Amino acid sequence: MSNYDNDSEMKEVxxxxxxxxxxxxxxxxxxxxxxxxxxxxxxxxxxxxxxxILVKKVSQLILIGGTTLYAISV
Structure with a gap:
C-alpha cells in the first residue's frame, strides 16, 4: 500500500x-x-x-519476344 493512497490531494493529482x-x-x-x-x-x-509502367513494359517485352520467335521460325 502506497503512502499516497490515503492522501486526498495526491489522489486528485x-x-x-x-x-x-x-x-x-x-x-x-x-x-x-x-x-x-x-x-x-x-x-x-x-x-x-x-x-x-510495369504493364506497359511487360506488354512490350511480350511483343518483342513474339516477334523474335516469329523471325526465328521463318
Missing part, C-alpha cells in the same frame, strides 16, 4: 494526471489514424503508377 494522459493518447491516436490514411492514399497512388 493522480486522477488529473491520468485524465490528461488519456486525453493525449486519444488525440495522438486520432492523429495517427489520419496519418495512416494519408500514407495509404500515397502508397496506392504510387502503386497504381508503378503498375501502369
Amino acid at each position: 493522480m486522477q488529473n494526471f491520468n485524465k490528461e494522459t488519456e486525453q493525449r493518447f486519444y488525440e495522438y491516436d486520432k492523429h495517427m489514424i489520419k496519418n495512416r490514411q494519408k500514407l495509404a492514399v500515397k502508397v496506392e497512388k504510387i502503386c497504381l503508377k508503378c503498375g501502369g
Whole structure:
C-alpha cells in the first residue's frame, strides 16, 4: 500500500494526471489514424503508377519476344 493512497490531494493529482494522459493518447491516436490514411492514399497512388509502367513494359517485352520467335521460325 502506497503512502499516497490515503492522501486526498495526491489522489486528485493522480486522477488529473491520468485524465490528461488519456486525453493525449486519444488525440495522438486520432492523429495517427489520419496519418495512416494519408500514407495509404500515397502508397496506392504510387502503386497504381508503378503498375501502369510495369504493364506497359511487360506488354512490350511480350511483343518483342513474339516477334523474335516469329523471325526465328521463318
